[in-house]
Amino acid sequence: MSILKSLLKMRKKKELPIQIEEPPDADAGADLKTLSLEQLKEKIKDEFGSTIDLSMDDLKTEGKDALLVYLTSMVDTKQLKETFLQSLSGKHDGLKLTTEDDLKSLCKEKFGGAGYQLIETFNDIITALLFGNIIIVFKDLEKALSLSMASSEDRSITEPSTQTVIRGPKDGFVESISTNVSLLRRRIKNRNLRFEKFIIGSETNTSVYIGYMEGISNKKIVEEVRKRLRKIKVHAIFESGNIEELIADKTATPFPLALNTERPDTVAANLLDGKIVILVDGTPFVLLVPAVLVDFFSIAEDYYQNFMMGSFLRIIRYLAFMIALITPSLYVGILTFHHELLPTPLLLGIIAQREGVPFPAVIEVLIMEVTFEILREAGVRMPRAVGQTVSIVGALVIGQAAAEAGIISNIMVIIVAITAIANFVSPTYSFAAAARLLRFMLIIVSAILGLYGVLLVLVFIVAHLSSLRSFGVAYLSPVAPFIIEQQKDVFFRFPFWSMRQRPAYLKTQNPEKMPKTGSPSPPPMKGERAN
Template sequence: MRTFRRNRKIEKLKSATESSQPDHSPDLLTGKYDEDLEMIKKAFEKSSDVILREFKIGEAKKIKAAVIYADGLADATTIHNFILESLMNETHEVVPPTHLFSQPSLLEWAKNVRLAVGNISEITHYDELYTMVLSGNTIILVDGFTGAISASTAGWEDRGVTEPSAQTVVRGPREGFSENIRTNTALIRRKIKDSNLHCEEKKIGRVTKTNVAIMYIKGIVNDKVVEEVHQRLDQIDIDGILEGGYIEELIQDETYTPFPTIYNTERPDVVAGNLLEGRVAIIVDGTPFVLVVPALFIQNFQVSEDYYQRADIATLLRMLRIICFLIALVGPSFYVAVTTYHQEMLPTPLLISLAAQREGVPFPAFVEAIIMEVTFEILREAGIRMPRAVGQAVSIVGALVLGQAAVEAGIVSASMVIVVSITAISNFVFPAYNMAISVRMLRFLMMFLAASFGLYGITLGLLALLLHLNSLRSFGIPYMAPFAPFVLEDQRDTLFRLPHWRLLSRPRLVNQKNMRRQTDAIATKQHQKN
């Protein structure tokens, strides 16, 4: 029902946008060389980076032709060596003029005889022609041919494959996605060499026309999830997509939630692992972060390195992340509740020590916590936005100096500085950055409940949080799976990880078919003994 209401809202917005804009039906190429060329020149007259080169082809050099490409987006070497030189050189293999301009003949002649480039297609509309030029392709216009020929010559400079900066590991691959969509799909193809790995592309954005690729493994993925992904992407009607965050916000199931219901990563091995579990990857051109759906809550506490270490080490680290999640969420709240309402819970020596520290502090514990948390958030944001050479040093030194000065000035107590520091360090343990931001927001709400109702307020907040998490869906899959609903088979790879030879099946709620990942090693050994 929630998805239906969201789809109706998108349809209304789309119809309103279409009604407010004039109808621009794409015009066909006329087939008249001079008119088509004049129209193209007019469209790009203010674009100095679009190159238009006219020449003549044929043995008698009587056939007028032109190539159009965008400098910087197309590979100039490919254009010169494999298009211009091939067409302008005299040869006896040129098709006679009487057959050259029939609709299929020129295209076949270009494909099979003259042009040594990878992908060649026919263009019949001006809008399609402009999009191809601005995507790095080269357009070939020939006098007498009613359409145009598009040759794949994309060759712009990109960042290349480097180590991911946001998701580092001690053991594992050091390669990360780049801003080039074709590089990203190739990195995934390197991991999964299977013809069932499908890659479907579409353009989103009326102005930017951003390339978006959808990758999944046929036979493993749930076909309904793939259909839902296509449906939601097709309903997007926006002028531009500059990063995957645009799409993430437009296709997510629930808008008003602090928790991420779509997973993002810049590691090809993580995407490959999710595809093998039956998920769908959404790759957006221009960003190194790939979206993965459906996403689960427990997925934000798992990293690829868990599967490269021994099972006992991976289990210990996962438990540590869960403990850090609880500390980051309710650490300051618990301190505020105990020191304000429940002093009897503390041992007498500790209570006396805390009372001595707070003797000169003029603010209640809640105000102390707010001051320190806001100050630390300012320092953290400043450290991120400042130049990398000085940002980290400024944030660390600033925290130490301000914390020490605040204690000496009597504004906050030393124990509060310790609590906020442990909370901040615990927040950095989360592998998923957007989950860490969610906890940072919820921490302030939990502190307010603790200051108002003590431990009862914290309990009430955690219950409300648990109910909210259980109400979330990610492309139809319960967000808290496999805990709610509880799936015993999937507990092998959640809070703890069993050895690889015990991970026999894929997640049941994510994958509805081809559940088996490997044969049962124990059953095989028993069969061999018998």
């Protein structure tokens, strides 16, 4: 037994991957005190090559030689010329830049509110340049001055393009992460709103922020978000979708495990409920985690109108999702195996329409579904002026022509149209895409097993949903596991004053959202006794 154990241990050791650590570049992290201005200039040129947007200028202030370095494509050059250089060229009586303390005094006097930073390594200089800072290196000083002067050429705040608003705020997130943070700060004027910064992507150095409410959000979930972001080791991050895929609990699923949105009011409401927001620089789509199935059927607008209307619209969304998911497969299953489920007049009418159709029902459905998906994709990729016209007119013309040519039946055009319209009801595009994918699987199974196959796939989907987790939270919460106190905002929306508790599945530090006040009531009329 001891020999066997020894062999197993040796085998395990052999299976371990060999990690070879490359020796660090000694020059890359060199201190500034070891480099002259000329040497530093040459090293920066070697680092950036012959890029045209690198600017290096020699300065002289207070009798001290200095080097000004910045990337013209990242810096607001107008602010640099009008504000910074004029300030630096002024006289400072009695001040000599000979020590680090002198440099700190200069910074406090001239750049006290500018967010300056003193850096001392070559790596720090390169990183600061890439983030839109200007660098001033003074001769014979061990630290350099770094000032943030990034250009502010961003898209103006407009209404979200993917989530239209009837009643509610019209502003939406933009590509600038600092602007997005300010949109949240304007809505939540609370000192407990926290933001933490991560730099992800070895080549892109993309800024990623997480935001949460201190004293409300579950500390374990916040720490889990931090942990997963730190584990990301990729060369580039361009959109929040990259982050979503890298931090998801499970990737082999068509259902999104993080809620993405362009609306600041949606994010603010979820932050106050105890969720965590992930913002990525360069995209207007932010992520909310943990996400549960209910989140994809409710929108902020539900809370801006009467609770009865909000509940009605939410039920419509659930119903539309089921219509988009199973209508084509029901058509195939009934026409192939279960004719007895249709009233006789309707069945005779459908058979009469399909008399000249040369294909079975499943081929007919697949032809129309694939055609519509092609038209939908073409409408998205075409220029806006003609894209919508191409998708709508194309569907009508092709559907009518195919029906007249006898390739498909008229009832098939109705089925595909209802399915497509129901799919557009979903407020989240990524969740609607899940229904589009599963619809094809249901169509094929219904052609083989009929409605029994449809029921089998639906059971499988429910089992799959039950197995999903988003940062450890059950995807079907608060329905499974069933929490009766949390049913006030699932299928129906109860009055706003009655929803006093935050979602129990988040296990927030402060479960109570508002004190118990009871339903509002009018004051008693004159002569009536107040209750």
